[in-house]
Amino acid sequence: MTGELAEAHSLVEANLFVVVTPCPACGRGPLSAAGPPAAPTSITPANLTLEARCAKCSSTKTFVFALPGRTGSRAIVRPTAINSEDSPSRIIDVAQWLTLAKMIGDAAAAETDRIQARHLLIDVGQCLNEALKFYDDEDNDLPPPGALFHDASRRRFRDHPEEFSRRRLLDARSRLPVATESEGAAAGCWGIARWFTEMTP
Numbered sequence: 001m002t003g004e005l006a007e008a009h010s011l012v013e014a015n016l017f018v019v020v021t022p023c024p025a026c027g028r029g030p031l032s033a034a035g036p037p038a039a040p041t042s043i044t045p046a047n048l049t050l051e052a053r054c055a056k057c058s059s060t061k062t063f064v065f066a067l068p069g070r071t072g073s074r075a076i077v078r079p080t081a082i083n084s085e086d087s088p089s090r091i092i093d094v095a096q097w098l099t100l101a102k103m104i105g106d107a108a109a110a111e112t113d114r115i116q117a118r119h120l121l122i123d124v125g126q127c128l129n130e131a132l133k134f135y136d137d138e139d140n141d142l143p144p145p146g147a148l149f150h151d152a153s154r155r156r157f158r159d160h161p162e163e164f165s166r167r168r169l170l171d172a173r174s175r176l177p178v179a180t181e182s183e184g185a186a187a188g189c190w191g192i193a194r195w196f197t198e199m200t201p
């Protein structure tokens with residue numbers, strides 16, 4: 001990647017970006033962060049570096065993210081939310097949030113530990129919230145063109161616009177659990193953090 005660095009709001013968001021990025025060597029992917037997901041290769045006040053490995057061809061790729069200056073590194077590494085700001089992600093587009101919601105929802109369905117399944121479903125809700133941040137006009141049920149960053153996302157939108165219906169996303173979100181007060185905001189990202197650990201090669 002040349003030019004401006006991609007900006008991540010948290011380590012979790014950076015890890016999720018790696019998961020939805022196809023492997024540049026074989027095109028099949030998926031990539032996953034090599035090593036414990038809570039421990040980036042390097043973190044400075046300005047940058048976060050992640051080493052990723054392809055599950056198919058084992059080639060590695062290094063990702064460097066810029067960190068928004070206003071967030072402390074503890075909030076980056078152990079966030080209570082993927083992105084605690086109202087503005088949408090700069091690195092994961094609306095279609096990729098839908099992909100992540102499906103992947104994490106499938107992991108929740110296959111999970112035998114009831115508490116982990118609940119945490120995963122809470123995090124599916126977080127992914128839908130991230131997707132919904134892209135919708136700018138109350139009257140428009142579909143996201144604006146700027147919400148799609150990649151050709152593959154634009155193709156998916158063209159072929160299956162119904163998947164992007166705001167009403168559909170709100171309806172899906174309303175059926176998901178949200179963290180209770182006693183679980184606290186800390187429940188946010190627990191499910192995803194363990195999910196990363198399980199996929200680490």
Ligand SMILES: [Zn+2]
Pocket residue numbers: 023024025026027028029054055056057058059
């Ligand atoms: Zn590969």
